[in-house]
Amino acid sequence: MIKKCLFPAAGYGTRFLPATKSMPKEMMPIVSKPLIEYGVEEALEAGMSDICIVTGRGKRALEDHFDVNYELEQQISGTSKEGLLDNIRQLIDQCTFSYTRQHEMKGLGHAIQTGKALVGDQPFGVVLADDLCINTEGHGVLSQMAQLYKQFRCSIIAVQEVPEDEVHKYGVIAGQAISDDIVRVEHMVEKPSKENAPSNLAIIGRYILTPDVFDLIADTEPGKGGEIQITDALMKQAQRGCVLAYKFKGKRFDCGSIDGFIEATNYCYDRQCIEQSV
Numbered sequence: 308m309i310k311k312c313l314f315p316a317a318g319y320g321t322r323f324l325p326a327t328k329s330m331p332k333e334m335m336p337i338v339s340k341p342l343i344e345y346g347v348e349e350a351l352e353a354g355m356s357d358i359c360i361v362t363g364r365g366k367r368a369l370e371d372h373f374d375v376n377y378e379l380e381q382q383i384s385g386t387s388k389e390g391l392l393d394n395i396r397q398l399i400d401q402c403t404f405s406y407t408r409q410h411e412m413k414g415l416g417h418a419i420q421t422g423k424a425l426v427g428d429q430p431f432g433v434v435l436a437d438d439l440c441i442n443t444e445g446h447g448v449l450s451q452m453a454q455l456y457k458q459f460r461c462s463i464i465a466v467q468e469v470p471e472d473e474v475h476k477y478g479v480i481a482g483q484a485i486s487d488d489i490v491r492v493e494h495m496v497e498k499p500s501k502e503n504a505p506s507n508l509a510i511i512g513r514y515i516l517t518p519d520v521f522d523l524i525a526d527t528e529p530g531k532g533g534e535i536q537i538t539d540a541l542m543k544q545a546q547r548g549c550v551l552a553y554k555f556k557g558k559r560f561d562c563g564s565i566d567g568f569i570e571a572t573n574y575c576y577d578r579q580c581i582e583q584s585v
């Protein structure tokens with residue numbers, strides 16, 4: 308039902324310098340698959356086959372990845388390596404990809420606003436590809452959220468309990484529990500100190516947003532860090548209507564940090580090394 312999924316991928320990825328000096332952070336591989344490919348797989352599994360990517364300078368490798376490479380494919384055709392491209396070929400066949408550029412990196416809210424030209428006036432998914440979500444039971448996180456959207460028809464954000472001394476890295480929510488895994492959002496604070504955090508429920512990089520969010524972002528002043536924060540716009544949406552926070556099922560790795568990236572690599576290598584080897 309939700310067809311479009313937006314991938315804000317214009318950030319500089321400074322925590323991975325020098326690797327990200329000329330390579331998009333989203334192209335960093337977990338074992339042999341780039342982060343963004345895991346994200347697109349998750350979107351497709353949720354039925355979102357229109358992939359909208361917000362890019363920036365130095366991000367052309369993203370477009371090349373979701374395109375055919377005739378020379379290479381010809382070269383490995385008929386060899387044992389041909390199968391290594393099966394997954395990406397399937398994604399290319401089953402999805403459409405469109406791109407727009409964020410000219411100035413003014414924050415995640417601004418990146419999402421930039422995607423309006425691609426998304427239009429319909430509900431859409433958002434995937435931050437540097438949050439890698441591995442589906443451990445049944446469906447992927449975005450698919451779980453799409454199911455909830457069918458029921459509630461409002462914006463939904465994925466949250467996870469984090470240790471108190473890590474809340475300062477996240478947007479943090481609090482509100483009224485509707486069930487064991489759904490909270491109606493009443494408070495939302497971007498990167499609070501431990502003392503000011505309303506809970507330990509941290510927002511991770513998966514959202515389903517209703518399109519009224521675009522006007523709310525347009526009216527949002529720069530917040531924490533001088534950036535236009537999606538959390539500030541979502542707080543307005545929560546006050547005017549309804550935003551739900553969903554404690555998803557599955558495993559999530561913060562691959563925007565070195566520690567999370569290494570942890571994800573070890574986890575995926577242990578699970579997938581046999582399939583990956585040629």
Ligand code: UTP
Pocket residue numbers: 315316317318319320321322323332361409411412413414415417418435436437563
């Ligand atoms: P991060 O906060 O991880 O920033 O962005 P970053 O620039 O990618 O990485 P560091 O902190 O410098 O290492 C979260 C997500 O929002 C996107 C990023 O690409 C990432 O997917 N983003 C952020 C944008 O697309 N544009 C922005 O202006 C900021």
